[in-house]
Amino acid sequence: MTIRIFAYLYVLGTTEGVAKCCLLSYSIVLIRYVSGIFYLPQPDISAPGVEILAAYSPVASPSGNADDKRSVKYNVVSGTSMSCPHVAGAAAYVKSFHPNWSPSAITSALMTTGIIHFSRSFYTSCFSLAYHMNFIC
Amino acid sequence: MNTAKHADAEFGYGAGHINPIKAVDPGLVYEATRDDYIRMLCSMNNTLFSKCPQHIEGSPKDLNYPSMAVRVEENRAFTVKFPRTVRNVGLAKSSYKSNITTGSQINVMVEPSSLSFKSVDKRQSFVVTVAGKGLPANSMVSSSLVWNDGTHSVRSPIVVYTIKPSN
Numbered sequence: 476m477t478i479r480i481f482a483y484l485y486v487l488g489t490t491e492g493v494a495k496c497c498l499l500s501y502s503i504v505l506i507r508y509v510s511g512i513f514y515l516p517q518p519d520i521s522a523p524g525v526e527i528l529a530a531y532s533p534v535a536s537p538s539g540n541a542d543d544k545r546s547v548k549y550n551v552v553s554g555t556s557m558s559c560p561h562v563a564g565a566a567a568y569v570k571s572f573h574p575n576w577s578p579s580a581i582t583s584a585l586m587t588t589g590i591i592h593f594s595r596s597f598y599t600s601c602f603s604l605a606y607h608m609n610f611i612c
Numbered sequence: 613m614n615t616a617k618h619a620d621a622e623f624g625y626g627a628g629h630i631n632p633i634k635a636v637d638p639g640l641v642y643e644a645t646r647d648d649y650i651r652m653l654c655s656m657n658n659t660l661f662s663k664c665p666q667h668i669e670g671s672p673k674d675l676n677y678p679s680m681a682v683r684v685e686e687n688r689a690f691t692v693k694f695p696r697t698v699r700n701v702g703l704a705k706s707s708y709k710s711n712i713t714t715g716s717q718i719n720v721m722v723e724p725s726s727l728s729f730k731s732v733d734k735r736q737s738f739v740v741t742v743a744g745k746g747l748p749a750n751s752m753v754s755s756s757l758v759w760n761d762g763t764h765s766v767r768s769p770i771v772v773y774t775i776k777p778s779n
Contacts, residue, residue, distance in 0.1 A: 518622035518679040518769045522630045565632040572636045573701075577643055579676075580699070584638040586678040587766045589628020 520586055522565070524558030526551050621754045622769045627679055639702035639764025640727075642678040649675070679769045680740060680757075686749040686774040694740040698759070698766070700729040706761045710738075714755040718744040718772055722757060740770065747774045 531550035536543040562585065569581050576584075652675040654664035673682045676697055684690040700706065708727045714720045720742050727736045740757060747753060752773035759766040 517677060517681045518771060519626040520630055521625045521628065562630060565630050565635060568632050569635050576641075576701075577645075579644045580641040580701070581635075583641040583643065583678045584635040585630055585632075586627040587638050587640070587642070587768060588631050588634035589626065589767070590631050591625070591628040591767070 520562060520589055522558045522561035524555055524561070525553040527553065527557035529557055621752060622679070622681075622771045623752070623773075627767065627769050637702065637764065638766060639700075639706075639761060640698040640708065640759055640766045641701050642676050642696060642698055642768075644676045679771070680742075681769075681771040681773070682742070683773055683775070684744075684747065686751075687746040689743075689745050690772070691741065691743040692772070694742070694770075695737065696740065696768075697735050697737040698727070699735050700732055702732075702761065702764050703729075704731050705729065706763075708759040708761045708764075708766070711758040711760055712755065713758075714770075715753060717747060717753045718742055718755060720755050720757070720770060727759065742770060742772055744772065747772065750775055 528549060529552050531537065531547050531552070533546040533548055537545050537547045537550050565585060566578075566581050569584055570576060573580070650661060650663070651668065651670070652672050653660050655668050655670050655674070656672055658664040658666065658668055673680065673692065674695055676695075680694045680696075682692045682694075684692065706729050708729075710722045710725045710727075712720045712722065720740065722738055722740050724738055727738065729736065742755070744753070752771055752775060755770040755772075757768045757770060
């Protein structure tokens with residue numbers, strides 16, 4: 476979500492919650508002065524990032540093992556790199572309704588409407604992901 | 613996602629899990645311009661850019677961001693103010709009431725505690741004041757501010773922490 480900001484702003488993704496809640500990966504914004512002496516974390520947004528069907532480089536080893544010579548176009552992978560496109564897609568979805576909104580307005584819209592209370596079944600269901608991001612169908 | 617289940621709290625899950633359908637109609641938005649970001653960066657270090665003013669008021673927490681976070685000195689009483697401005701993107705005539713959830717360690721107030729709009733795109737400003745008697749080392753306290761007009765719920769997480777910066 477911080478695509479158009481400055482070189483001094485870093486986006487830090489964390490995946491610490493993964494073990495407790497198997498279907499989310501988390502990201503926060505970390506603003507850090509370039510020399511490393513100043514830092515300001517701010518709560519940002521979470522999006523799906525665990526066990527995501529994602530495009531994959533056909534020249535990379537699908538298992539991460541150098542002896543694995545298979546080539547795949549898709550793989551099921553986890554991390555903030557899978558979480559980030561969900562947020563980008565949601566931002567584009569919001570912008571399609573409000574073409575004149577600034578990036579900060581779209582960021583605000585995503586953040587202030589985030590879901591914070593999940594039912595117990597949400598925690599225990601690893602495969603309800605599509606349901607929670609099902610805004611296209 | 614709540615603090616009982618996630619020790620990282622807002623630094624783990626942020627403002628919440630993304631919800632695109634609701635995000636299309638948020639009611640109010642917090643906006644920050646390019647100049648606001650430059651002012652924030654200058655407030656961190658006024659030698660960052662040649663256009664930074666010599667003396668700048670405020671600090672990064674003052675950026676008009678939908679979440680509010682501040683680091684305070686451990687075991688020291690604190691009072692922190694977050695100035696914020698929202699733009700009405702919901703119903704033309706609307707009235708929002710503030711709702712604060714907080715624990716025993718901090719006291720959170722918002723002034724004014726209600727916002728009235730007569731048209732779309734109008735802006736209203738308010739100040740969130742967070743006060744406490746002092747937090748232990750390496751701790752964080754979560755709170756939240758929700759503006760509600762009966763249709764929209766505009767939630768901002770508030771975090772006060774004493775966790776030391778790491779590189």
